[in-house]
Structure formats: structure tokens, C-alpha cells
Amino acid sequence: MPELPEVETVRRGLEPFMAWARFGKVELRRKDLRFPFPEGFADRLNGARIESLARRGKYLLAGLSTGECLIMHLGMSGRFTVKEDAGAGAGAANSVSEHAGDPKHDHVVFSLEGKGIVEIIYNDPRRFGFMDLVSTDDLESCRHFKGMGPEPLGNDFTAAMLSANLKRRSAPIKAALLDQRTVAGLGNIYVCEALYRARISPKRKAASVAGVRAERLHHEIISVLRDAVDAGGSSLRDFASVDGGLGYFQHEFEVYGRGGEPCRNCGAPIKQLVQSGRSTFYCSRCQR
DNA sequence: CGATTAACCTGGAAGC
């Protein structure tokens, strides 16, 4: 489900409930998601205060008072919902999202004590998501973040850095941008959209995206991600923010999911092909 | 070393 803008939308939805709250009961309804939960997961969270809720690429990071960091990845179908007034009696759960998902896929329930008690429910039908606990000191070097590329909406992401990361790569630019070592947080949708905005063919060799093309691409990656974050992400199929609200950036797609429809710039039909096992959408007239 | 593919899972949509 989620690329950077969707994960950021989730982060913003969870932050008011999670920041400065304390973990109470942690309920695991199975022993694994994509990977097993780490040893003693529930015990290590219990009693911990959440000092920050951050995002790195497509990962959510809860910094804990215990010196550890709770790492959460939503995979393809993960979602969080918040249940306020948990434990306040029957029928009192007045903010359960209407997009809560099938309860049979509710795999984790965090009970949090902050201003009142809330339950944070993690639902994930496909179970491609996962959670991990890592010492805060080891965050950068841990297996999830070692080698991860720059944060595209951060201050240190530059065209020169993008160009350097694409140099000596023979794969198509589409594949290179899906690789989280090039830039963090891009997925299939926003790679297609950024390449369209930058007028670069997804089939072009990554290494040939340099100079003015790299500058254009750098600029458009930032612009499409900013626009999508501002729109609350894209709601395809089932993405919903924590409060059940839907993003609306899907209405602004220029190419993604528009195979055969006319390019809004030149009128030529949008083409669709498969790269790296994923659908690519692009305009062969506008994108070179 | 880098590039490509299959695999992990379930559910919804499309095709017959």
C-alpha cells in the first residue's frame, strides 16, 4: 500500500496519540508478520514512553525512553487504526475508523496510556509488513537502514547526490529509483509520476540521467512527493489514514493506472509495460 | 560486484 506520502500521512495521524504516551499491554495475535517479532517484543515495549514518532523512507520509527526504537513497516497492505476511549465500556469506542479492515487480520494491538487510554490496531491482510526493535544508537547501521539512500524531502538531498547514485548503474532508471539505496521512500506509483513530470523515459539507462536531466528529476521527485503528502497520500483500493480519511492524490495521477488513456500533455496514449516485475506507465512521446 | 527473477501472502477484479 504505502510509499513515502502514505507513510507520512499515517505518521501524522498517529503522532497525536503516540507521542509522549506510554505502552501498556501489547497484544500479538500471531508470532510473526513477514518476519518473527523480535525476542521479548511485548515485554520490551511494556512501560516504555514514546518520545518521538518519525519516518525514514517508508518506515515509521517510534523512539522509546528505554533506549530502543520501535521500527514499523507497512508492507503492501498494512494499516493502523486508532480506537479512542478503549476500555471505557461497551459501545464507547467512538473513533474506530470506518476503514478498519477485516478484524481477522488485526495482528497487533497496542494499548497506550496518555491522555486517557487508546488502542492502536495494526491490520495487515498480506502480512508483508513487519516490526522490529533496535537500539537507538544502532539505528543507522541496522539492517533496515544500512545503505539506504537520502531522504528526498530532507535538506541534504541534492541533484548532485542523485546523479552520483545513478552513475555506473546499467539498470533502467525505473529500476534504479525503486531501489531504496538510490533515494528512500519511492515506490511504483511515485517513480512513474516523477519520471513523467521530469519527461524522462523509464527505459533510459540510469547512468545516462545526469546533468540537466538529473536536476529535473531531482526537482520533480521532490515536487511530486510534496504534492502527494499535501493531498494526504493516494487511496487506491484500501489505503486510508489513521482516522479513516482517504487521500486524494490518486486523482492527480498523470500516468499511473492510465494505460491506454490519452496523455494530458500531448494526447498520445499512455503506454504500459513491465519492468522489475512491476507495471510501468509512461508517455513515449513526452518522456525521452 | 550489479541486475533480474521468484517468493512471500491475501483479496478483489476480470475472464470464462
Add this chain to the structure above:
DNA sequence: TGCTTCCAGGTTAATC
């Protein structure tokens, strides 16, 4: 209506 096939926002282990 029911069965089958394909496809989906991500990552990673295995293979070339």
C-alpha cells in the same frame, strides 16, 4: 453463479 487467473502501493533471497 461459480471457478480460474491475474494483479496489487514492498522487500529480499536466490540466481544469473
